Amino acid sequence: NRTIYTAGRPPWYNCAGQQVEPFVIGICGGSASGKTTVAEKIIESLDVPWVTLLSMDCFYKILNEKQHEQALINEYNFDHPDAFDIELLLDVLTKLKEGRKVEVPVYNFVTHGRESQTKTMYGANVIIFEGILTFHSPEVLKLLDMKIFVDTDPDIRLARRLKRDISQRGRDLRGVLKQYLNMVKPSYCNYIAPTMAHADIIVPRGGENKVAIHLIVQHVHTQLQLRGFKLRETLANSYKDQPMP
Numbered sequence: 311n312r313t314i315y316t317a318g319r320p321p322w323y324n325c326a327g328q329q330v331e332p333f334v335i336g337i338c339g340g341s342a343s344g345k346t347t348v349a350e351k352i353i354e355s356l357d358v359p360w361v362t363l364l365s366m367d368c369f370y371k372i373l374n375e376k377q378h379e380q381a382l383i384n385e386y387n388f389d390h391p392d393a394f395d396i397e398l399l400l401d402v403l404t405k406l407k408e409g410r411k412v413e414v415p416v417y418n419f420v421t422h423g424r425e426s427q428t429k430t431m432y433g434a435n436v437i438i439f440e441g442i443l444t445f446h447s448p449e450v451l452k453l454l455d456m457k458i459f460v461d462t463d464p465d466i467r468l469a470r471r472l473k474r475d476i477s478q479r480g481r482d483l484r485g486v487l488k489q490y491l492n493m494v495k496p497s498y499c500n501y502i503a504p505t506m507a508h509a510d511i512i513v514p515r516g517g518e519n520k521v522a523i524h525l526i527v528q529h530v531h532t533q534l535q536l537r538g539f540k541l542r543e544t545l546a547n548s549y550k551d552q553p554m555p
C-alpha cells in the first residue's frame with residue numbers, strides 16, 4: 311500500500327517527514343550482457359514502491375546528416391563515449407537524485423534518432439541507471455551509490471545481439487556483424503571492460519545469477535533502512551493495531 315509510505319507526501323520522504331535521498335544503482339556491461347534483465351530482477355525482489363529505471367540509450371546524441379548516413383551503413387560508432395550527451399545525462403541524473411521530475415528523451419534504434427515526445431520520470435526511492443558506458447564519466451560515477459558490472463561471455467552477447475538487432479532494431483546479419491567486429495567489440499575492449507575496475511560487484515552470467523541478485527537486494531535494503539526508509543514489511547508491522555495515519 312503506497313499510502314503507508316507517502317502519507318500524503320512525495321515518496322522520497324520517510325514516515326518521520328525527513329527527506330530520503332534516492333539510492334542510485336549503476337549497472338554497466340557490454341551490449342546484450344543482460345543489464346536490463348539484472349535491473350528487472352532487482353526491481354522484482356526489492357519490494358520498494360518507487361523504483362525508476364533509466365537507460366543510457368536515452369542519451370545518444372542527435373546525429374548530423376553525415377553521421378546518419380554512416381549509421382545506415384553500420385559505420386557510425388555508437389559504442390564510443392563521444393556518442394553520448396553526457397551533459398544532458400548528468401543533468402537528468404542529478405535532478406532525479408534530488409527527487410525532481412525530469413523529461414527524458416526516447417530513443418529509436420531503427421531510425422537512429424530521438425522520438426518527438428519525451429518520457430516524464432519522477433524522483434524515486436531507488437534509481438537504477440543502466441548502459442554500456444555508465445562508469446565512463448567521473449562525474450556520473452560520483453552520483454552512483456552502488457556499481458554493478460554484468461560480465462557475460464562475449465559469444466553469448468554476440469548471439470543475443472544478432473537475434474535482437476535483426477528482430478527488433480531493423481538490422482541485417484551482414485550489417486550487425488560489420489558493426490560488431492569494427493566497432494562494438496573494439497570499443498568493449500578499449501572503453502567498457504576497463505571500467506570494470508570501478509565496480510563494487512561483478513555479476514557473472516547476468517540475470518540468471520540468483521545469488522548475486524539476492525546479495526544486491528540485501529545491500530540496497532540495508533542502505534535504505536540506514537537512510538530512514540522503512541521497508542514494506544517493517545512498516546506494516548510497526549503500524550499493526552494502530553489507526554492508519
Ligand code: C5P
Nearest residue numbers: 340341342370388389419422441442494
Ligand atoms: O541495449 P544495449 O546495451 O546493447 O545497447 C547499446 C548498443 O546499441 C551499443 O552497443 C550500440 O552499438 C548499439 N546501437 C546501435 N544503433 C544505434 C544506437 C546504439 O546499434 N542507433
